[in-house]
Amino acid sequence: MAQKVNIVSRSQWGAAAPRQKETLKGSAKRVVIHHTALPSCNGLKECTDRLVSIQRGHMNEKGFDDIGYNFLVGGDGTVYEGRGWGVVGAHVKGNNHDSLGIAFMGNFNNDTPSTEAISSVKQLLRSGVSQGFLQREFVLLGHRDLGSTECPGGKLYAALPQLRGT
């Protein structure tokens, strides 16, 4: 049974329009998990403020066309639309064209991801598969598997098997 994930849309969090948008060719083969490496947030108000500032940083300082990730999740398990489904992200250099990037909001070098966030992302992935945005046999990776970075933090990296399970 496909559970419907509630996603806070771009317009709901006040996203700026992307400068450009590139469509993914076919369904994504890989999912790359990140952390924002910023303080965690809970609740719409706090997470929305954070999202606006992340998008601003990605577009103005990093020169991305939009917020880099496809989705983000708050500590309370609320999922926020970044670039969304079917869009090429800017989250892992050289690996953006067949993958989706999902960021846990917080710094998980020392903090443990909440069970709410883990369970929402699992639902999100399931819903991506059922809608055809994600291949059924997708590969789940942490950013550090593809580049020299500590992202998504040791504690979140250690929790990735929980996201793989069904």
Ligand SMILES: [Zn+2]
């Ligand atoms: Zn990352």
